Amino acid sequence: MSKPINIAILGATGAVGTEILRLLESRNFPLNNLKLLASHRSIGSKLMFRGEMLEVEEVNKSSFDNIDLVLASAGSSISKAWLETIRKAGALMIDNSSAFRLNPDVPLVIPEINPSSLIGHNQVIANPNCTTILMAMTIYPLHKIRPIRRIVVSTYQAVSGAGTKAMEEMKQQFKNILNNKEPETDILPYPLAFNLFLHNSNMTDIGYCEEEVKMINETQKIFNEPNLRITATCVRVPILRAHSESINLEFDEPFSVEEAREILLKTPGVQLLEDWQKNYFPMPINASHDENVLVGRIRQDFSHPCCLELWICGDQILKGAALNAVQIAELLISKNY
Amino acid sequence: MSKPINIAILGATGAVGTEILRLLESRNFPLNNLKLLASHRSIGSKLMFRGEMLEVEEVNKSSFDNIDLVLASAGSSISKAWLETIRKAGALMIDNSSAFRLNPDVPLVIPEINPSSLIGHNQVIANPNCTTILMAMTIYPLHKIRPIRRIVVSTYQAVSGAGTKAMEEMKQQFKNILNNKEPETDILPYPLAFNLFLHNSNMTDIGYCEEEVKMINETQKIFNEPNLRITATCVRVPILRAHSESINLEFDEPFSVEEAREILLKTPGVQLLEDWQKNYFPMPINASHDENVLVGRIRQDFSHPCCLELWICGDQILKGAALNAVQIAELLISKNY
Structure with a gap:
């Protein structure tokens, strides 16, 4: 080739x-x-x-x-x-x-x-899978320095993951509701305009939907860490094309926010977006059409000395x-x- | 009286x-x-x-x-x-x-x-605070049976928490975007239509915004557990009046899903809403104008033997x-x- x-x-x-x-x-x-x-x-x-x-x-x-x-x-x-x-x-x-x-x-x-x-x-x-790629991009650079012991992640997933027709359907639902009409659902299982729901991929017998199982299994495979402990809650939100994720990372030992920030600042494909004075952190409107995964609001988890909290947004169709x-x-x- | x-x-x-x-x-x-x-x-x-x-x-x-x-x-x-x-x-x-x-x-x-x-x-x-009430209603009945050791929560908060003017502003933003106009922001710090952002309450010096600190401090006070370990990530989403929360609960010992479900079934003010066959769980459109806090998708956390995952929705203006x-x-x- x-x-x-x-x-x-x-x-x-x-x-x-x-x-x-x-x-x-x-x-x-x-x-x-x-x-x-x-x-x-x-x-x-x-x-x-x-x-x-x-x-x-x-x-x-x-x-x-x-x-x-x-x-x-x-x-x-x-x-x-x-x-x-x-x-x-x-x-x-x-x-x-x-x-x-x-x-x-x-x-x-x-x-x-x-x-x-x-x-x-x-x-x-x-x-x-999109949610896996976006999360992995921002946590693997930290995992390489100090191994991650456990991940607790909740997602805020755009409708683009359900395809272009679902995107059009959601827009039409918004138009209907704003004009006092009933929203119609054909592609989506429930109205998504002014609503959100747990990801509707097939349910598995462990009580996780397939989207959540993908995040677990795929991250383990990509990191070559078959025993990495991960739990995920995947949620579809009324956003057009960028996913967000709230990620809690537990390491074997404390990981300073400053060091994590420096590592992510230097990571190709990742952009640190934090303005603490202005309360300005990654948002789907920033991440849409951006090839980078945006990460910000990196903070020490107040409840656990070895945990960090991360907030990320990434274009589901692009890097996802x-x-x-x-x-x-x-x-x-x-x-x- | x-x-x-x-x-x-x-x-x-x-x-x-x-x-x-x-x-x-x-x-x-x-x-x-x-x-x-x-x-x-x-x-x-x-x-x-x-x-x-x-x-x-x-x-x-x-x-x-x-x-x-x-x-x-x-x-x-x-x-x-x-x-x-x-x-x-x-x-x-x-x-x-x-x-x-x-x-x-x-x-x-x-x-x-x-x-x-x-x-x-x-x-x-x-x-x-609204997010505190909704979470507390669904986790306190479990905490009474077996003490909670740590909570990791991510929220999906409706715009109603920012007041009626913010609700109107968000609707107008949707109308503008759907008509190819720019969304205008006056009350809200950023456009919320087709977007979401970390809660914009004042930032504290521990890297948590005030809304997150409220969830921590208020839950500790209401439960009379000043050392209860809680971490929270609060997010504003384009929903009108019901908040959702993805809650990971760590107990001192394993807590069976069946027992948790039975306890919540009997809890006044809480309604269990789970149809695993139909992938049907609490959604903001169900919770809006409902006096109960809806809880569902209670599952064993795959990554930790002593953890449960809960998904809740509740009307921010009513019980919140x-x-x-x-x-x-x-x-x-x-x-x-």
Whole structure:
């Protein structure tokens, strides 16, 4: 993969797919040919790339011929359905779905954290879940210095994680309510305008929803710490595209706020945003369309000498999904993996 | 106080004041005379009570003559300014502000939790902060059975806590953004429509904002547990009137989910709302205008054998403020304190 390559975006018309397209253009990605693939529904759609209108094609058995790299973001069932075809075509898939993330043979990668996990991939690399990436970016640099013993996290997740249609539905719900009409729900399980609810991914038998289980399992895998203790509460809030997280970190020994701040100030992909005088800390409106994960209000936990409190915001579609996938692709190319 | 009494509502036109008025009516409160007091700004306003339009009067030195009970919700400085006048008039103040909450001579009361603290009041009783009341209602019944060792809480607070003008401002911000206009901020420090931010109460020198410090200090005082370990992260979200809280409780020993559920099922003022099949748990739209604090998704913390996770929602204006104050008044009357 040392020369310009042929890329297919599978799920090109979705929230993540369109952002991948934009990033390939803005980052001057070294590509030769680009193919936009989606389901039957999207046939005929056209998307602009480097000044050209590209037609979206329906994915089929020969779609991956001559393709080097597939950036997939069309959901687990689609990724599973096409993996063997992609492999047989000799291509590599970077998959945004949860289909293969916990497969021990599949690297689960955040380039800033575990780039060497890419070595020995078996033609499929998994992109972690958005909440996992955003949290990991800000806590791994601290974990490297002094091991984290336990994490208690509560999330404030934007509707973009449920897709572009859910984003439009939520906006329409707001319009209805503001005009004294009933909000309608079709994609979302409950009204989200002027409301919030616990993440509605499937419930597991330990009482955690799948989104919460992802945060636990994926963080353990990326950090290569299978026994790292994590508890998570995932909540959907009426925000369009950036997630926030309230993170309580317990270390083996005290970790000074000053040292944590200095470490995070120097961490690529992370931006410290703290103005204590003005009570100004990360907000979704700052984090939206920002490639960095914003972190702030780092403070000593008043209730525990070995705990720190962190507040983070990050663009769910960018570093939480599309950007991390494109960075994996760039790393593969630069390292010749 | 065994016969119908004379009451003054100080701050009658505010979000909490108008709700107190509604509750005095709907609960058939045994009152003789009712006086509505507010600042100069509200002179001439009229509010309906038991079929009569009552005029709002500007508070002055003789406002409290012949008044038995003042329900105050006009802010700390107003409560401080009028306390001595109220005392001299021989009246008792139930104060919604934070002015006297931590004064050791002032009872800080949630009737379901520490009713006997009312005994020996010195003509002023403090109503706790909304986030404190809602959390305390759901965790104290567990604490009584097996002591809580530590609390980690993150809040999702409605804009009603910032007053009716802030509620209107947030709605207008949504209208502007949905019509491609810039949101305007006057009362709120930042746009709250499609956004959220860490609570903007004054920052203290321990890195916690005052709202968070209230949750810590007030819970310790109400539980009479000055060393109870609590850490809190308070967040303002674009919700109109019900607060939510993600609460992690550490006990001295394991506490089974089944037992916690049974205890909360029997707790007056608390409603268990859990449908695990349907992924249906408390939401602000359920909690709004409900006098109960809703609790659900009680689960064993996967990361700690002695921890439980709780999710609660409660009406910030009702049990979080006006209802608790009226319940204190009812208790005073029924117990002849």
